[in-house]
Amino acid sequence: MDSGSGSAARGFVNDLATYNSLGLGDFSKVQAGDYSSYRNQRRTVSVLGRINYSFLDRYLLTANFRRDGATVFGANHKWGNFPSASLAWKIDQEPFMKNQKLFSALKLRGGFGITGNQQPLGVLQSLQIVQGSGTVYFAGNVQTNFRTTQNSNADLEWEQKKSINIGLDFTMLKGRLSGSFDVFKNTTDKLLYGYTVPQPPFPTGSIQANVGSIQGGH
Incomplete structure (x- = not known):
């Protein structure tokens, strides 16, 4: 607070x-x-659930579900749902790998997940704000003027980052050499951004909203 x-x-x-x-x-x-x-006052509430599963100690699964709520968002979208999952295959544990001498560990893995972002937002950016705007004399008295300085947006919601990755971990030559290869793709949707709006119908010339997306990968 x-x-x-x-x-x-x-x-x-x-x-x-x-x-x-x-x-x-x-x-x-x-x-x-x-x-x-x-x-x-900014408040955030999170609920998290997780499931881990292993089959024959070769096939591994982890699944997560997170539900986050934050007061900074619009009245229609206070909550966001963010699932994620990862899979792993211990190839070196397969029967067909027992007679080879090259790899002492070899694991293929992949994952997908969505995370939320609220950091660009101030505490009151989903609400209409009215502030004082100078004074005038009326009926012999000084009166304070007021004007709208920020537009409201009841649909302002979480910025979302979606990530997909595939990786390979290995150890070889009796532990003398180890490493990893990773390929990933990130997409950020519903970007939080302030952009220009017409007057009218909006009281002021800008609004905070969810617009556009960007991608990155390697």
Whole structure:
């Protein structure tokens, strides 16, 4: 949780006390914006399940399911589902490998998974925000103006990274040489990004949303 407040005073007789005694100011000279306060809170909840399975100590399976919820997202998409799974085959344990002398360990593996990202978002970026915008004189009094400074987006949701990988681990020459080969592909969907929108129908000219995707691999 993040919170704070601020205040200012005007019309001091002298500057000896500076900000250490705001009560020495002339409160009849207070202007809009001389006082403020805020309270922000980000909450994340996660539920995780996992299954491990081994058959003949040669075929291995791990499956995970994660469900995450975060307050920073829109009202329609607070939660995201993120499954993952990995398979491994210990080739060196197969009967047809028993008479060979080259490999002491040889394993083929593959995996797929989806993870979520919320880091680009501030605490209130799915909500419409209204702030003070100067003052006007009306009916003999000073009135504070207000304007919308941020558009709401009830459909703002998790950025998702999908990963696929295939790898080979080996140990050979009686343990003198070992290594791994990996091939992977990453795709990031529903990128969190602020882009320009027309006015009207939007109150302000930009909005935080999920747009586009990028890919990478090796």
